[in-house]
Amino acid sequence: MKATTLLRTQHAETRKLFALVTSDSGDRKAAAREVSRKLLAHMIIEQSVFYPAIKEVDADLVLEAFEEHAVARYEIRRLLEALDDPRFEARGTTLKELIEHHVKEEEEDLFPKVEKALPAAKLEAMGAEMDALFAELAKADMDTLMQRSRRTGEDGSRNAAA
Template sequence: MMATDLLKKQHRKAEELFKKLEKGGRMTAGTLDDLATDLIAHMAIENEIFYPAVRSVQPDLIAEAIEEHAVAEFELKRLIATNPKDKAFAPRLKVLQELIEHHVEEEERDLFPKIEKALGGARSTELVAAMQQRFKEIKADDTLSLLFKGAKSADERSRAADLATAT
């Protein structure tokens, strides 16, 4: 498997979860947790492993991608701090979905094809192993507290969430 194939697989999974969330219903809270932990782990393996390894191929696109991750993280934080019954939930979900769609489209259309050409097979296999390992580690951690910058207790997290949604 190419490093970009692993990332594309994760993109498809996020799209599925967004579709489920759009429909709403009883499973919303669990689906939202899945989406949040997947997105956090996905952006982390790109930021920590994939982007640094391929930066020299397309430095400008990588710099933009890092900024887009930061914006997505901001909106994700607002979304998971929002009760699905609140009227702010739908617009926050929509904006996050649009940000991610745009970002994924640029990665898959502009960035990944160039990287696939530049990366050797052995290097790509190495990256896949490192990213899979790190993805698992992050998912096993308390990922949501990672998003709230180390807020460990529910109390600290809810304060961080209040800050995130303050208007």
């Protein structure tokens, strides 16, 4: 699967989970935990494979994406600390809106540029690499995901060497 197709599919899944987090029915706590895990794993594969490979396509958009991930990590932490708290809804909504903005920029600005700039074979290879890494990360616990997301998210230039 093409890298951008894989990432778009994961965005769509995140959107569904956020609808559960911000709904009045169902297990909102379980949905919050699941969306946090999925978002952290998604950010890790972008930060360690995708963003370093596409830096030349649009350096400014990639730097901005790293910043938005850092803010998302901060709010994921706050949401997970408020699972039994009246602030749960406010934090869930804040994270949802932040991610909606970030995903819109990726899908509407960044991905079309990447799809134009990179050969199909490269997009396929990156997609396969990220798919495998995401599957591996599905087994990790929340602390590991948080740490690894922070480590690969600190600085784009360091990721390439990691």
